[in-house]
Amino acid sequence: MKAFFRILTLQAALILLSITVWSSPTKAGFYLPDSVQSVTLKYKLVNNLILLPVTINDTINLNLILDTGCRNLVLFGKRFQKLFTMQPGSRVQFSGLGEGNPVYGKLSLGNTVVLGEAIGNQIPVVVVPEQNLFGSYTQVHGVIGYDIFTKFEVELNPVLKEITLRPAATADLASNYNRVPIRIEDSRPLINCEVVLTKDHKHLCDLMIDTGSSLGLLLKTTEIENFEDQGSTTVLGRGFNGLIEGIKTNTKRLVLQDMVIESLATGIIHSTWHNYASIGMDVLKEYTVVLNYCKGYAGFRKA
Numbered sequence: 001m002k003a004f005f006r007i008l009t010l011q012a013a014l015i016l017l018s019i020t021v022w023s024s025p026t027k028a029g030f031y032l033p034d035s036v037q038s039v040t041l042k043y044k045l046v047n048n049l050i051l052l053p054v055t056i057n058d059t060i061n062l063n064l065i066l067d068t069g070c071r072n073l074v075l076f077g078k079r080f081q082k083l084f085t086m087q088p089g090s091r092v093q094f095s096g097l098g099e100g101n102p103v104y105g106k107l108s109l110g111n112t113v114v115l116g117e118a119i120g121n122q123i124p125v126v127v128v129p130e131q132n133l134f135g136s137y138t139q140v141h142g143v144i145g146y147d148i149f150t151k152f153e154v155e156l157n158p159v160l161k162e163i164t165l166r167p168a169a170t171a172d173l174a175s176n177y178n179r180v181p182i183r184i185e186d187s188r189p190l191i192n193c194e195v196v197l198t199k200d201h202k203h204l205c206d207l208m209i210d211t212g213s214s215l216g217l218l219l220k221t222t223e224i225e226n227f228e229d230q231g232s233t234t235v236l237g238r239g240f241n242g243l244i245e246g247i248k249t250n251t252k253r254l255v256l257q258d259m260v261i262e263s264l265a266t267g268i269i270h271s272t273w274h275n276y277a278s279i280g281m282d283v284l285k286e287y288t289v290v291l292n293y294c295k296g297y298a299g300f301r302k303a
Contacts, residue, residue: 030113030120030151031167038166039117046140048214048281050156052163054144055114056125057084062141066163067212068291070145071187073113074105077141078129084108092126103128115148118165123147143212146187153292156211158285159303168294177290177299178259182209184293191298195219195277196253197230197266206276207256209291209298213280216265217251220277224270236267244269254279259300 032039043066044051050066060083064073090107105126113120148154153171155164173179182189193207195217203219210218221227224247231249246269254261264283290299 028122030115030118030123030147032118032165036117038164039115040162040164041116043161043163045161048285050163050211050281051140052115052144057112058114063139064142064144065140065212066148067143067145067210068149068189069187069208069210069212070143072124072126073111073142073144073147074126074128075142076128080127080141081106081129084111084125084127086127104130113144113147116165118148118152120147145212149189149291149293150187153290153294156284156289157303158288168292171292171295173290173292173297173299177288177301178256180256180259180298180300182291182293182296182298184296189291189293189298190276191256193277194255195251196255197227197249197251199252201230203277207254208276208278209284209289210278210280211284213278214282215267215278215280216282217254217267218278218280219266219268220271220274221268222271222273222275224268227268230268236269246270256300 041052044063046065051063052066053061054064055061062075086106086108092105092107093102105128108125108127109122111120111123111125113123148165151168152165153168155166156162157164180191182191184190189209191207191209193205195203195205197203205219219227227247227249231247233245234248236244236246236248244267246267249266249268251264251266252262254264261279261283264279286303288299288301288303290297292298
């Protein structure tokens with residue numbers, strides 16, 4: 001199961017029913033009380049992945065992995081079915097990396113989620129009863145992602161192991177960060193990048209900032225045969241849908257606009273419908289990272 005965390009990516013976002021939440025008089029989504037300008041919380045690490053303490057519906061205390069690739073709050077395990085009111089007939093399908101069948105969950109609406117002083121109202125929760133991805137780890141219950149990133153500017157400080165949340169619309173990036181434009185597609189933060197495997201092998205693609213992966217750099221390509229000279233094929237780990245086979249190699253340089261990251265451990269996998277890259281926590285742990293979906297930027301500062 002440890003190998004799973006090396007490749008954990010839930011970047012294939014949930015395929016959910018279209019849900020309209022009327023927010024009168026209660027605010028829908030996450031927010032900070034008017035008297036609070038920002039909130040800073042300590043977090044724990046599980047194989048480099050960020051673990052946040054949350055409380056759902058006042059009584060359910062959980063630890064959730066912060067995952068930029070996950071559109072909704074997802075819980076794993078049969079016991080959670082009894083703690084939530086599930087929508088009759090709801091069936092949510094989603095998938096991630098690995099060879100295997102899609103995973104299905106059940107949907108609960110109208111939940112309250114508290115993270116420090118940040119409050120989330122009318123938050124959908126998906127419960128996956130048949131598969132507990134975190135069964136080998138104590139006190140890891142699921143993932144949370146887009147619900148937080150869509151409302152706040154999020155700062156991750158790996159030295160202090162702190163996360164800071166600020167209202168995204170009014171936040172400004174400090175001048176001591178490398179500022180990189182991002183765009184949000186299917187709930188995921190993407191950057192234009194150049195992957196320089198060798199001086200003769202360069203690859204332009206979209207790069208996802210993936211806090212739900214403990215990998216370094218991962219390439220997904222429809223033309224895996226073009227990379228066969230870069231390294232040997234092996235099992236890279238276990239993903240959401242099973243074992244993942246790919247090429248294990250090293251990348252000379254990753255270029256993000258004016259920012260350059262040298263020498264990255266890299267996995268290359270075949271995909272029938274993706275040509276992009278992602279950087280996970282093995283890279284991100286070296287930086288204080290700021291993500292602001294609302295204003296369309298990421299900030300990086302060497303930790």
